[in-house]
Amino acid sequence: MIGRQHMGENKQDFERAQRVIPGGVNSPVRAFRAVGRTPRFIREAKGDTITDVEGNTYTDYVMSWGPLVLGHACEEVVRAVTDAARKGLSYGAPTGRETELAEEICAACPHMELVRLVNSGTEATMSAVRVARGYTGREKIVKFAGNYHGHSDGLLVKAGSGCLTGAVPDSLGVPRGYAGETLVAQYNDLPSVRELFEVNRGGIACVIVEPVAANMGVVPPEEGFLQGLRALCDQNGALLIFDEVITGFRVAYGGAAERYGVTPDLAAYGKIVGGGMPLAAYGGRQEIMSVVAPLGGVYQAGTLSGNPVATAAGLATLRILREGKEKIYPALEEKGAYLEAAFRAAGVPATRVGSILTPFFAENAPKNYAEACGCDTAAFARYFGAMLDAGQYVAPSQFEAMFVSAVHTQAHLQETASAIAAAVAAARR
Numbered sequence: 409m410i411g412r413q414h415m416g417e418n419k420q421d422f423e424r425a426q427r428v429i430p431g432g433v434n435s436p437v438r439a440f441r442a443v444g445r446t447p448r449f450i451r452e453a454k455g456d457t458i459t460d461v462e463g464n465t466y467t468d469y470v471m472s473w474g475p476l477v478l479g480h481a482c483e484e485v486v487r488a489v490t491d492a493a494r495k496g497l498s499y500g501a502p503t504g505r506e507t508e509l510a511e512e513i514c515a516a517c518p519h520m521e522l523v524r525l526v527n528s529g530t531e532a533t534m535s536a537v538r539v540a541r542g543y544t545g546r547e548k549i550v551k552f553a554g555n556y557h558g559h560s561d562g563l564l565v566k567a568g569s570g571c572l573t574g575a576v577p578d579s580l581g582v583p584r585g586y587a588g589e590t591l592v593a594q595y596n597d598l599p600s601v602r603e604l605f606e607v608n609r610g611g612i613a614c615v616i617v618e619p620v621a622a623n624m625g626v627v628p629p630e631e632g633f634l635q636g637l638r639a640l641c642d643q644n645g646a647l648l649i650f651d652e653v654i655t656g657f658r659v660a661y662g663g664a665a666e667r668y669g670v671t672p673d674l675a676a677y678g679k680i681v682g683g684g685m686p687l688a689a690y691g692g693r694q695e696i697m698s699v700v701a702p703l704g705g706v707y708q709a710g711t712l713s714g715n716p717v718a719t720a721a722g723l724a725t726l727r728i729l730r731e732g733k734e735k736i737y738p739a740l741e742e743k744g745a746y747l748e749a750a751f752r753a754a755g756v757p758a759t760r761v762g763s764i765l766t767p768f769f770a771e772n773a774p775k776n777y778a779e780a781c782g783c784d785t786a787a788f789a790r791y792f793g794a795m796l797d798a799g800q801y802v803a804p805s806q807f808e809a810m811f812v813s814a815v816h817t818q819a820h821l822q823e824t825a826s827a828i829a830a831a832v833a834a835a836r837r
């Protein structure tokens with residue numbers, strides 16, 4: 409590509425990494441295996457762009473997989489982080505900033521009365537499920553095929569043929585007995601949930617759901633789905649957990665709960681809530697969260713939980729979003745809609761909720777995991793390669809979201825729209 413150096417540094421860095429890191433990466437999707445390319449090793453990023461070690465700059469639609477709704481290296485966030493870092497990296501003792509961040513979360517999400525800060529979305533969902541079990545005294549949980557809630561044992565399962573009585577593990581190393589406590593339902597399919605409640609009467613602690621599924625590509629909830637889950641949980645004495653790790657502060661300031669007007673009992677937040685630092689949160693009604701130690705008997709702890717540098721990034725991010733929300737969220741919506749229109753114009757069905765979207769290389773956009781699995785992933789890989797070569801950094805998998813930020817410029821969005829038209833044509837060849 410003109411003006412770009414190709415010295416092979418990405419390849420060299422990747423080879424070196426593979427000698428000491430499994431697959432050369434610290435999270436599997438980064439390895440670009442599904443698209444057969446060499447991952448870009450990143451040197452730096454600013455605003456809506458990311459630059460690799462060879463000096464290639466891309467318009468970024470991965471945005472660290474969701475946290476960077478304000479773009480890379482947002483001035484105010486970086487200032488908050490550097491100011492905090494100078495005063496100590498970790499204390500292992502409480503700080504006022506943790507309270508301020510918890511207050512921001514509670515004010516944004518009225519169902520959140522008590523919040524516990526943790527370090528990752530995985531921890532947040534795992535802990536919320538433990539609270540649900542501790543509170544209800546029941547052991548089984550319901551999740552949906554194709555919903556991702558991090559990599560804790562009990563949540564790393566998908567539907568097996570015997571899904572009415574328990575799922576099979578999605579990973580080696582997950583005990584079958586443990587996964588068997590997880591029942592798997594179909595997304596956007598209330599009868600599949602009702603059936604699990606009937607077969608396991610009085611045994612289900614909670615239903616955990618991505619209120620907008622975003623880990624099988626973006627699959628929006630159909631009209632009435634979330635309301636139906638709320639009603640089923642109420643009828644059966646189970647708790648409803650929203651995994652808002654992607655949707656929180658993204659699809660609306662108050663997340664999917666605000667956007668769809670459905671109130672969960674417990675919710676998990678991550679990604680945006682940490683402003684690009686390792687921080688996540690879970691919480692819910694006071695009465696339920698009072699089972700968490702030291703108030704109650706559900707144990708959950710963390711050496712770096714509520715870390716002063718991470719809370720500085722999260723707090724700065726949430727404040728900017730709150731103060732600017734009347735402008736920021738409509739703008740995110742508009743930018744998302746612009747890219748959605750570009751995919752549709754190219755003849756690819758695209759799903760979108762606010763600023764997260766996915767083009768599906770299929771006849772129709774999927775409504776659940778089984779339909780998502782029918783996509784033409786080879787066509788997606790060709791599309792991905794063409795986008796990368798055109799300076800567009802999108803997620804290297806059909807089953808991920810494209811993330812638009814508040815700082816994506818009109819000029820870059822227009823370039824991306826042109827690249828989409830060409831890349832879709834290339835994918836079809």
Ligand SMILES: *Cc1c(COP(=O)(O)O)cnc(C)c1O
Nearest residue numbers: 528529530556557558651653654
């Ligand atoms: C990313 C994600 C998680 C896991 O968060 P980590 O910080 O990667 O552990 C959980 N749930 C959803 C919906 C996610 O997208």
